[in-house]
Amino acid sequence: MKKDILTMGFEIPGFSNLEKDFSSNISLMDADIIAISPEAISPNGYGWISFSSGGGCYDVSTSARFVENTKHLKKELSDMLELGKTVFLFLNQKQSFSLAINVTSPRKGHNTYNTTSSSNYDFLPINIGKITSASGEKIHFFGNQLFSDFNKKFGHYLTYKAYLENTESSEVIYTGKDKSKVLGSVNRVGSGYLITLPQIEYENEKFIEYDEENDKDIWSKEAISFGNSLIQCLIDIDSKISLESAKTPIPEWANKNEFSTKNALLINESIETNNRKIEEITEKIIQLKDEFAKENKIKDLLFETGTPLEDSVTEALITLGYEAENYNDGVLELDQVIISPEKHRFIGECEGKDTKDINITKFRQLLESLNADFARDEVQEKAFGILFGNPQRLLEPKSRKLDFTEKCKIGAEREKIALVRTSDLFEIIKYLRENENEEFKKNCRDAIYNGLGKIVKFPKIPKQ
Structure with missing residues (x-):
């Protein structure tokens, strides 16, 4: 019908x-x-x-x-x-x-x-x-x-x-x-x-x-x-x-075993067994999906902006051996407060652009954050700055032609602020997720510290 x-x-x-x-x-x-x-x-x-x-x-x-x-x-x-x-x-x-x-x-x-x-x-x-x-x-x-x-x-x-x-x-x-x-x-x-x-x-x-x-x-x-x-x-x-x-709905008494054939009871037992297996498999799939999403979070370094980019940068810094976390006391909010094992302290700011390079606006914001952080009573020494940029974020990294504007580069040199392309950071983190290499982590941290004032050049990834 x-x-x-x-x-x-x-x-x-x-x-x-x-x-x-x-x-x-x-x-x-x-x-x-x-x-x-x-x-x-x-x-x-x-x-x-x-x-x-x-x-x-x-x-x-x-x-x-x-x-x-x-x-x-x-x-x-x-x-x-x-x-x-x-x-x-x-x-x-x-x-x-x-x-x-x-x-x-x-x-x-x-x-x-x-x-x-x-x-x-x-x-x-x-x-x-x-x-x-x-x-x-x-x-x-x-x-x-x-x-x-x-x-x-x-x-x-x-x-x-x-x-x-x-x-x-x-x-x-x-x-x-x-x-x-x-x-x-x-x-x-x-x-x-x-x-x-x-x-x-x-x-x-x-x-x-x-x-x-x-x-x-x-x-x-x-x-x-x-x-x-x-x-x-x-x-x-x-x-x-x-x-x-x-x-007609089955009466409750008709569900008693005495009214079922042996084969019906076996089939019902098989159904219950398979339902338990389905539940176990479903739980496993949910767990694997969680692990898959967590493992893939480093891809946010390639194409994200805003909070997702900030979170992925924070995770990347932790992978490199830094202590890193967002700071917000209700008055001052910082993308990252970063402390290296070498006791260098940094303030990080993140910016992603769809089709353009990272401009002076976010750079000025980082300068303001550095000064506001230094004004806090508990801070005795001014932190270094790192600007994490994800320019032309919707393009495949090898097709990107832009990074930071000339004003950004001049300002970074004058203020001794490190400029980090998050697509470069992705390659480093991908290697470290697959290989335990403390020496390489240290070399990467040194590259950031020694790169203050310019675009950071990370060391070559070791041959595997």
Whole structure:
């Protein structure tokens, strides 16, 4: 039997026509399945009012429309579920909205708004549990047979933006590393099912192509294949879960061993054994992914900027034998305070540029940091400065032509500040991650100290 699907806030590649707008008050009567992402549930319009004291709310008319749209969707979903239909809810971040119920004007030119709070989950006809916004990719499949094909095909596209707690009345599909944090569940509602799942994320670069003839973006063949597969999976889940609900639930007494064949008991034991193996393997994969991410963090030296670059530089310095950490006392913040085994003290600043070289702005900031650090009562001797630069960070290192501007180089020579290209630092750290060589570490530290006033030239990496 053909199944009709509608989506809201959830665009299936190749099937954009299925997506309906939250504010349209559309009837869901003709749909057998609906897939919703709460990301689409928000007040529509430009009716935001900012308060002079900070914060704000949506105006009365915008708020009233949102409340009405929410009530309408809630009623439509409730009717669907009572009729035995299926709702897929792809969990997204929980958002709260301040809505104006009414407004008064106690004096001319001043409005007072009576407000209430609402969220992008208020359209749900049932309580699915406590919803907490959190993001990540460590998702554990609980082995529910109905979702095994979905997990096989789309498990690697899943990422979570929220988790559920206190879901005792639901059947778990996915959890986080902490099994009490539910990322997917089956909820029986009336004669239908409300199924929560993590978000599905795909790469737009692979799924969208440019149609030169019609001057517009179109779905790629890969995207359409993905969309077809996803729709079929949702239909299959709906069909199987509907079939199961038509059967009489097994009475508790019928689960006793005396009513099972020996073969059934062996099969069940095998299932439990394999589920334990799956759990062990899943835990191992999570551990390996953590180790992989940690090991790959040195790559941030090649292409990152901001805090990720600062963190990778700090780790690199520790690998070289320095003591290094960020400093922030609420007044003064320093990217790195660095102390070498030779008792040389440095202040480090980091900067990454997409397409340009490292300019004088960050250099001046480093000078200010050095002076502010020296002004602290506990500092008796002025530190040396190191400017870590990642110019043209989006290019492969061998293709980069720029490093530091001429003004930076002149200033560094005058102020005796070391200039370090983080791409050079990467090669050093990569070698030291693979080889224990204390002498080479010392030579690298000497290169930085002796390189004060210029671009640091690290020693050649020993032949392996």
